[in-house]
Amino acid sequence: MVSFIGFLTIITIVTLLITKKLSPIVAMTLIPVAAALILGSGVEELTTYFQDGIDSVMSVVIMFIFAILFFGMMQDAGLFDPIIDKVIALTKGNVVLVAMGTIAIAIVAGLDGSGASTFLITIPALLPLYKRLNMSPLLLMLLTVLSVGVMNLLPWAGPIGRAATVLNMDPVALWRPLIPLQLIEIVLLFIVGALFGLREKKRIAQKQESTAASEEIAAAAETLEMDEEEKAFRDSLKRPKMLWFNIIFTLLLIGTLMSGVLPSGFVFMIGLSIALPLNYRSVDEQMGRIKEHAPNALMMAGIILAAGTFLGILEGTGMLEEMASGLVNILPGLVVPYLHMIIGFFGVPFDLLLSTDAYYFALVPIVEQIVSGFGVESTKIIYTLVVGNIIGTMVSPFAPALWLGLGLARVEMGQHLKYSFFWVWAFSILLLFVAWIMGIIGS
Known part of the structure; x- marks a missing residue:
């Protein structure tokens, strides 16, 4: 009975998330509470499950809030602008270098752990250049998507935070062993970018230009510049005189995170408290930067808190343990010890079926158990x-940031999946193999 209710709870939550009938916060709060009540839990038990679940994720919540505020503020101050401008200047006219430059810009833009900001920075900056060189905007999407996937390994990005929630670990502690892998991924990403650039260069050379095609390209070459008022406001937020301080300060902050001398949430809290008033002197400006980025911070914090409640109820009622033992009895004995390897291999296709929340908060805890x-x-x-x-996060139709990227690049979801899905999955499998060679994953 307990395992049946557990599976029903998981299936219901996944279905509601996939069909977008409820938000993740509502689904991961109400459905587990209803399941616990059906199993006979009372008010005292529910309170205990809630407290245990919230306690297990609170450090993650604090880190997410202050990390998003810190990197959002640094982006406003123009921390990444010189690097992006330099890359654009160096790559003009060379298709291979443009492809590799796309990755460089997306990696820099992805330092804040946000897929949405990566798309907002990378695609508008490069789409006009792609059009002038007759490069496909689908390639721009693919390279940006791969870069987002690699940068999602950062502890203040969503996936690692969600995974840390499942293990009740500090996200930075979970990330540290992945740092060598992430560096190798970046190197591989540039190699892949060069190969795609060569392929694109060959495609352009072979393409027979027609009048219709030329007109189509010209029509699509409209720039994606923001209106003058918005641009003037964004420019007013830049702090070019603080650039070197911001660079050095951010590097010191990341170094402190990697050292583990202080809790990650505390590091970002201190970092924001120092950098914010130095970049924006008046209280109104400081509050303006916080208000701008607070919605993203609070949305992620709310999801993590709801997930903590969800996992607290699953564990407290015994549903998680009963589901695990039930699956062990059903699956062939030879398969079960390697279930994580099988799920990992098909991780990108799972993105077509599950949202990120459903994958990490529904599937991952069961497999781990x-x-x-x-x-x-x-x-x-x-x-x-x-x-x-x-790596497959941005081939999922359930990722809101992906729809933003598609809109900016002016391509359709079907075109993106047809062009990118195979390569994204292949790159994901390559990374699994590298991680296995390094001993990071295995059985």
Whole structure:
């Protein structure tokens, strides 16, 4: 009975998230509470589940709030602008360099851990250049999507935070062993960018230009510049005189995070408290920057808190344990110890079926519970599931940032999936293989 209610809870939440009938916060709060009540839990038990769940994710929530505010403020101050402008200047006219420059810009833009801001910075800056060189905007989307996936390994990005919630770990502690892998991923990404650039250069050379095609290109070459008023406001937020301070300060902050001498949330809280008043002197300006980025911070914090409640109820009622033992009895014995490897291999296709929240808060806890029972380290299980899935985040129709990117690049979802899906999955499998060679994942 307990396992049946557990599976019904998971299926209901996943279905509601996929069909967008309820927001993640509502679904991950009300459905588990209803399940607990059906299983006979009273007010005292529900309170205990809630407290245990919230306690397990509070450090993650604090880190997310202040990390998003910090990097959002740094983006407003123009921290990344010189790098982006330099890359654009160096790559003009060379298709291969433009492809590699796209990756460089997307990586820099992705330092804040936000897919939306990566699209907002990268695509408007490069789309006119792509059009002038007759490069496909689908390639721009693919390279940006791959870069978003690699940068999603940062602890203040969504996937690692969600995975850390499942393990009740600090996201930075979970990320540290992945740093060598992330650096290798970036190198591989530039190699892939160069190869795609060469392929695109060959395609352009072979393409027979027609009048109709030329007109189509000209029509599509409209710039995506913001209106003058908005541009003037954004320019007023730039702090060019603070550039070197902001660069050095951000590097010191990241170094402190990697050292682990202070909790990650505390590091970002201190960092924001120092950098915000130095860049924006008046209280009104400071509050304006916080208000601008608070919605993203609070949305992620709310989802993580709801997920903590969800996991607290699953564990407290025994549903998670019963579901794991039930699946072990159903699946062939030879398959179960390698279930995480199988799920990881198909992580990108899972993105077509599950939202990020559904993957990490519904599927991942069950797989971790099952496979850890066979002596596999929980961190290796989580790393396998993360590495196998993270690159495919932006092929998921359930990722709001992807729709923003598609709109900016003026391409359709079907075109993007047809062009990018195979390459995204192939790159994901390559990263799994590299992670296995490095001993980060395995059984």
